[in-house]
Structure formats: structure tokens, C-alpha cells
Amino acid sequence: MxxxxxxxxxxxxxxxxxxxxxxxxxxxxxxxxxxxxxxxxxxxxxxxxxxxxxxxxxxxxxxxxxxxxxxxxxxxASVPLLTARGSLWIGTIGKEEAVTQARQKAEAAGIAVVPLTVVEAIQRVPFLDPAYVAAAYFDPNYWDIxxxxxxxxxxxxxxxxxxxxxxxxxxxxxxxxxxxxxxxxxxxxxxxxxxxxxxxxxxxxxxxxxxxxxxxIVPHRRTAITVDLPADIDVASLPEINEIDEIYYFKPDAGRLLASPADETPCEAADVQPEELDVAYAAHYLEEATELKIGRIASSWAGMRSFSAxxxxxxxxxxxxxxxxxxxxxxxxxxxxxxxxxxxxxxxxxxxxxxxxxxxxxxxxxxxxxxxxx
Incomplete structure (x- = not known):
């Protein structure tokens, strides 16, 4: 043996x-x-x-x-393991102070974040809805793996x-x-x-x-979808986009835009599949925060994140x-x-x-x- x-x-x-x-x-x-x-x-x-x-x-x-x-x-590795992307943090009306506090917390920790006006945020992500975004800052300390x-x-x-x-x-x-x-x-x-x-x-x-x-150790389900963006948007140049309370996030993914409702639902260990409601939430948040209209979801999936107490x-x-x-x-x-x-x-x-x-x-x-x- x-x-x-x-x-x-x-x-x-x-x-x-x-x-x-x-x-x-x-x-x-x-x-x-x-x-x-x-x-x-x-x-x-x-x-x-x-x-x-x-x-x-x-x-x-x-x-x-x-x-x-x-x-x-x-x-x-024959190619770089990390690619700089940066992360844009946004808050809607009523969340301006939360954005300010998060930015100040990052600065206090020695992270060189960049405060942005709404106009500057939309320059970085042109499909954001200016009626939704009320405050924003940019964190360069984010990479794709x-x-x-x-x-x-x-x-x-x-x-x-x-x-x-x-x-x-x-x-x-x-x-x-x-x-x-x-x-x-x-x-x-x-x-x-x-x-x-x-x-x-x-x-x-x-x-x-x-x-x-x-x-x-308890596994938790997290959902993601991808959608196609208009042809005139350079997907690869976009930052990750995060809602300030981490209700959702969007990011480029293989030529499409990935959206997740940042769900974290306890589940059994398995080949987990996305729930229809979570898929719907991902699409809803994407339409709420942007001027995009989601006619078709290109793909959807779920994965596990396992936590100790x-x-x-x-x-x-x-x-x-x-x-x-x-x-x-x-x-x-x-x-x-x-x-x-x-x-x-x-x-x-x-x-x-x-x-x-x-x-x-x-x-x-x-x-x-x-x-x-x-």
C-alpha cells in the first residue's frame, strides 16, 4: 500500500x-x-x-x-498574475456621508484613494445613471487575478x-x-x-x-450574472464598481460586465446553482444604478464561500x-x-x-x- x-x-x-x-x-x-x-x-x-x-x-x-x-x-507563470484595475465606490442620494466615511477610513489606513465628483465618476464609467450616483471615490488598490x-x-x-x-x-x-x-x-x-x-x-x-x-465551517452561496455592453464601451478599461454598503458590485469579465447582488446565503455543500430571485436582483441593481437596459442575461452561476464562526x-x-x-x-x-x-x-x-x-x-x-x- x-x-x-x-x-x-x-x-x-x-x-x-x-x-x-x-x-x-x-x-x-x-x-x-x-x-x-x-x-x-x-x-x-x-x-x-x-x-x-x-x-x-x-x-x-x-x-x-x-x-x-x-x-x-x-x-x-507565463503571464502576469495580477492586472491593475482599480475600484469605483458609489453611493446614491442619502448615502453621501457613508461614502465620505468610507473614504476617510481608507485614507486613515494609508490607502491613497481619490475623491471624485459625480461627473468624474461617470467619466470613468459612462453608463452610470447621474440621477442615481450622489457621491463616489476611486481606490486604485484593486487588481484582477x-x-x-x-x-x-x-x-x-x-x-x-x-x-x-x-x-x-x-x-x-x-x-x-x-x-x-x-x-x-x-x-x-x-x-x-x-x-x-x-x-x-x-x-x-x-x-x-x-x-x-x-x-x-458553513458554505454560503454567491450569485453572478454577465451581460453584454453596448459596442461603443471599452469593457476592458472599466474599473470594478461597488455600492458603498456592498449591496452589489459590477466588474468586467471576459468582454462582458459581471454583476452580483453580493448575496451570502448559507447552503449545503454542493454544485450550487443560482436562484432565480438572486439573478433577478443582480439585473435589478444593474438597471437601477446605470442607464443600461438588460434585455438578455448572457450567463449566470453561483459559487460557494465557506466561513468559520x-x-x-x-x-x-x-x-x-x-x-x-x-x-x-x-x-x-x-x-x-x-x-x-x-x-x-x-x-x-x-x-x-x-x-x-x-x-x-x-x-x-x-x-x-x-x-x-x-
Whole structure:
């Protein structure tokens, strides 16, 4: 029976980021239940890198990750992982003060945002409705992430270092006996010293199949639609557009405009599909804030964002079995923090010091430990 140092359950971007950092020094296998990596949360992300409105602990991870994405290892990616886009924040009549307060909060945090008049906002996004927009500012600290290139970079690097990536392999169960895990998967059985739970919305299910207490990871559904814009609008040059209370957002996406009602509805872990009401809300907000008339929705989908009780990631050994390692609860920031979370988990698993960037950013691994819920 094949034996591995570490078995990672879940081949999304977080599981593969760990494999990238861990495979050079450990024998690693990654099990992905779908036939392709990143099918669920990773593949349905809005692909945005932003430091706005995250918890301070998450922003610290994001800053570490930004350095990796700006300057990835040689041969990791053939195209840039980040493309500057910027984010336009708008508020309608009655929300002028909320816009001002949000701008001042960003400035106090050292973010160089740009206050805009309504005219200047519409110059940046010409289809905004001037009767709707009452206040605005621009945040340049927003980038598009090339998620597929990032995901494939992790996978290619892990394979090159000797990791075995297995798709179509669902975890059926695992028993920890005599210091080793006996893992039963739909692809076959093997043994491992450590099992890492990087299974996103299925994290609690995987824990239960391994005889470990769940951590209370709850998946939430988020919806998005895309629509075509008039031919005279340069979609690629548009910023992301955010409602100041984050009721909705719009952004360019593959030549179309993506719109989301920013819904966050608890759901069962599954191949989630959009609800008609949420699709209707996305179209409604787009028509309310702009002069566009939505005659046809080009596409619609939903993805999962999985949260712990305090909405911070859960990273570290389980309290009831240290041979079971949690790497879950990344919410809507799993992609943008994946380099930092992969390094953090790899350092904890190998008992090696964290890179200096973690100390500079004041990252305390205890903030993410599963033991905080005990």
C-alpha cells in the first residue's frame, strides 16, 4: 500500500498552494473529488484582489500574497498574475456621508484613494445613471487575478516536485491507527502520516469521515450574472464598481460586465446553482444604478464561500487529533491569500520557521488555530 507523508483532501487553489510549498520536502498526494481542479469555489470566483473590508489578519495574509503574485517563482507563470484595475465606490442620494466615511477610513489606513465628483465618476464609467450616483471615490488598490494561471502554476510546480495529484478521487473515510492514517478513497486505499483538510465547503464532512470533530465551517452561496455592453464601451478599461454598503458590485469579465447582488446565503455543500430571485436582483441593481437596459442575461452561476464562526481561516492541527490538519474557512478570500496560507500551513506541518514577511506583517498563527473554538 502506497504511503505518503501528507495527504491533502481537496484540490482547489488552497490545497494546491499547500502542495506547491510542501512537495519539495515531503511526499504529498492531493485528492480532488471532481474530475478537474478548482471546479467549485476556485473556478467561480470573481477573481479580485483587494485589501478592502477584510479583517486585519486577512489583510496581513493578503499583503504577503500580493508580493508572491507580483513576483512569482521563475517559471511559475507565463503571464502576469495580477492586472491593475482599480475600484469605483458609489453611493446614491442619502448615502453621501457613508461614502465620505468610507473614504476617510481608507485614507486613515494609508490607502491613497481619490475623491471624485459625480461627473468624474461617470467619466470613468459612462453608463452610470447621474440621477442615481450622489457621491463616489476611486481606490486604485484593486487588481484582477489570473486565477487559472495561478491554479495551474501551483499544480505544475507541485507535480514537478513529486506530488501526486489525483482527480475523480472522493474521500470515503479514514482511520488513524498506530500513528498512521489508513485512507479509503474512490480511487483506492493508501496510508499517510498527516491528513490535511482543504476541502472548502465539505470541510466538516471530511472531518467527520476521519472521525474528527467538525469546526463549524458553513458554505454560503454567491450569485453572478454577465451581460453584454453596448459596442461603443471599452469593457476592458472599466474599473470594478461597488455600492458603498456592498449591496452589489459590477466588474468586467471576459468582454462582458459581471454583476452580483453580493448575496451570502448559507447552503449545503454542493454544485450550487443560482436562484432565480438572486439573478433577478443582480439585473435589478444593474438597471437601477446605470442607464443600461438588460434585455438578455448572457450567463449566470453561483459559487460557494465557506466561513468559520469568526470568519477567519482555520489553519492548524485538530484539537482532538493532531495528525488531522485544518486548512479551511477561507470565505471569499481564499484565492487572494492562497500564497500566504500555503506557506503558513507548510511551515506548521514541517515545523519550520515562517518566512520573515509573516513577522513583518504581525501574523500570529494562533489567530487561525482550530483550538480557538475549543
Amino acid at each position: 502506497q504511503h505518503y507523508d501528507v495527504a491533502i483532501i481537496g484540490g482547489g487553489i488552497v490545497g494546491l498552494s499547500l502542495a506547491h510549498f510542501l512537495a519539495p520536502t515531503r511526499a504529498v498526494v492531493v485528492l480532488e473529488r471532481e474530475t478537474a481542479h478548482g471546479y467549485h469555489s476556485t473556478g467561480r470566483s470573481a477573481a479580485e484582489f483587494t485589501l478592502r473590508d477584510n479583517a486585519p489578519e486577512v489583510n496581513a495574509l493578503a499583503r504577503i500574497s500580493h508580493a508572491f503574485m507580483e513576483n512569482p517563482p521563475e517559471g511559475f 489570473d486565477v487559472d494561471t495561478l491554479l495551474q502554476g501551483y499544480a505544475r510546480s507541485a507535480r514537478h516536485a513529486g506530488a501526486e495529484l489525483v482527480t475523480g478521487a472522493e474521500l470515503l473515510g479514514a482511520r488513524h491507527e498506530n500513528g498512521r492514517w489508513k485512507v479509503e478513497a474512490s480511487s483506492g486505499a493508501f496510508t499517510a502520516d498527516i491528513v490535511v483538510n482543504a476541502s472548502g465547503g465539505w470541510a466538516d464532512t471530511v472531518a467527520e469521515r476521519c472521525g474528527v470533530a467538525p469546526a463549524g 469568526d470568519r477567519l481561516p482555520v489553519v492548524g492541527p485538530a484539537s482532538d487529533n493532531p495528525a488531522f490538519f485544518w486548512l479551511a474557512g477561507q470565505g471569499g478570500f481564499g484565492i487572494l491569500t492562497s500564497p500566504a496560507l500555503g506557506q503558513l500551513a507548510a511551515s506548521l506541518l514541517t515545523k519550520q520557521p515562517l518566512p520573515e514577511a509573516f513577522a513583518r506583517e504581525g501574523v500570529d498563527p494562533a489567530a487561525f488555530s482550530p483550538g480557538r473554538f475549543a
